[in-house]
Amino acid sequence: xxxxxxxxxxxxxxxxxxxxxxxxxxxxxxxxxxxxxxxxxxxxxxxxxxxxxxxxxxxxxxxxxxxxxxxxxxxxxxxxxxxxxxxxxxxxxxxxxxxxxxxxxxxxxxxxxxxxxxxxxxxx
Numbered sequence: 419x420x421x422x423x424x425x426x427x428x429x430x431x432x433x434x435x436x437x438x439x440x441x442x443x444x445x446x447x448x449x450x451x452x453x454x455x456x457x458x459x460x461x462x463x464x465x466x467x468x469x470x471x472x473x474x475x476x477x478x479x480x481x482x483x484x485x486x487x488x489x490x491x492x493x494x495x496x497x498x499x500x501x502x503x504x505x506x507x508x509x510x511x512x513x514x515x516x517x518x519x520x521x522x523x524x525x526x527x528x529x530x531x532x533x534x535x536x537x538x539x540x541x542x
Contacts, residue, residue: 419444420442420443420444420445420531421442421443421444422440422441422442422514422515422516422531422532422533422534423440423441423442423443423533423534424438424439424440424512424513424514424533424534424535424536425438425439425440425441425536426438426439426536427511427512427536427537427538427539428537428538428539429539429541430504430538430539430540430541431540431541431542432504432505432506432540432541432542433503433504434504434540435500435501435502435503435504436501436504436538437498437499437500437501438454438498438499438500438501438512438514438536438538439496439497439498440452440454440496440497440498440499440514440533441494441495441496442495442496442516442531443495446492446495447492447495447516447531448471448492448495449471449519450471450516450517450518450519450522451468451469451470451471451516451517451518451519451522452468452469452488452490452497452514452515452516453465453466453467453468453469453514453515453516453517453522453529454466454467454468454488454497454499454512454513454514454515455512455513455515455526456508456510456511456512456513456538457510457511457513457535458509458510458511461510463513463526464479465479465524465525465526466478466479466482466486466499466512467479467482467486467488467499468488468522468523468524469488469489469490469497470519471492471519473489473490473492476488477524481507482501482508485501485502485503485504486499486500486501486502487499487500487502488500497514499512499514501538504538504540505540506540506541506542507540508538508540509538509539509540510537510538511535511536511537511538512535512536512537512538513532513533513534513535514532514533515529515531515532515533516529516530516531517529517530517531518530
């Protein structure tokens, strides 16, 4: 059974940092693209960041570019999202997702596996 488990969320103040982790089990994701998405109350799930299988290429939403960093460790089957200079508008449930490289783009439809999400709340 494939499982993706996120951790690292919490309540922080504006300007603080958080490090989200996602650990996969049940299969190897070394050839998959990893993505992070987030969903705020009343809003659709939106793309945050993506990293290809080798880790050599990343892509970020404009809203997080320069503040967030996505990385991966294929040996540990994990993906990490480092979030700096957090803002109240970053408040959301954050999800990791994995998809086949040719499909996994900037929308949710290209990802086959999802974690259960971790809450990030940023107070002003």
